[in-house]
Amino acid sequence: MQQTFKLRKFTPKDLERVTYINRVCLPENYVDYFFMDLYERFPETFIVAEENGEIVGYIMCRIETGLSNFGFGGFIKKGHIVSIAVMPEHRRKGIGHALVTKAMEGMHLYNAKQCFLEVRVTNTPAISLYKKLGFKITRTIHGYYSDGEDAYLMSREL
Numbered sequence: 001m002q003q004t005f006k007l008r009k010f011t012p013k014d015l016e017r018v019t020y021i022n023r024v025c026l027p028e029n030y031v032d033y034f035f036m037d038l039y040e041r042f043p044e045t046f047i048v049a050e051e052n053g054e055i056v057g058y059i060m061c062r063i064e065t066g067l068s069n070f071g072f073g074g075f076i077k078k079g080h081i082v083s084i085a086v087m088p089e090h091r092r093k094g095i096g097h098a099l100v101t102k103a104m105e106g107m108h109l110y111n112a113k114q115c116f117l118e119v120r121v122t123n124t125p126a127i128s129l130y131k132k133l134g135f136k137i138t139r140t141i142h143g144y145y146s147d148g149e150d151a152y153l154m155s156r157e158l
């Protein structure tokens, strides 16, 4: 199938549209400062997908230092996917897959060795996407979300 979307890095003028997509697609919403802080610190991993000149999806990440998610290897840099969403009418066209792939390329530039994220245990579309990208469930975090739902921690080597 012909790819109809384009990926590019987030810029400040995209903030309003990205926060809109975040509110439409996810219960976890953030103040503008939170988005801008991630953009300023990690611009290579804040990516938007555009179709016909309109942003239809985004991914934003943070680089952290911590223990390996696979129980060996000591302290390393890890790329943390903080938020990803694609507008409902643009799903199942490969945009989510492309956004994660592009963000992982950016994580390499920050010298991250692993990539990880939290996902609701009932979020089958997202879990399927991450499995397809080679992520494994490395832990269950009980009561992670504010409504009490558990999260899977999913991780992969970069």
Ligand SMILES: CC(C)(COP(=O)(O)OP(=O)(O)OC[C@H]1O[C@@H](n2cnc3c(N)ncnc32)[C@H](O)[C@@H]1OP(=O)(O)O)[C@@H](O)C(=O)NCCC(=O)NCCS
Residues within 6 Å of the ligand: 025, 026, 084, 085, 086, 087, 090, 091, 092, 093, 094, 095, 096, 097, 098, 117, 118, 119, 120, 123, 124, 125, 126, 128, 129, 130, 132
């Ligand atoms: C998760 C999300 C980002 C996926 O975006 P997307 O652009 O639809 O994903 P893609 O088209 O790249 O899908 C890639 C693969 O993921 C899997 N997948 C995606 N959506 C799926 C679904 N609804 N059911 C089953 N598998 C699914 C499939 O394996 C798919 O490949 P295929 O279409 O060839 O079968 C999107 O559903 C979304 O924005 N959800 C709401 C926000 C959210 O839950 N974010 C994640 C929080 S952790």
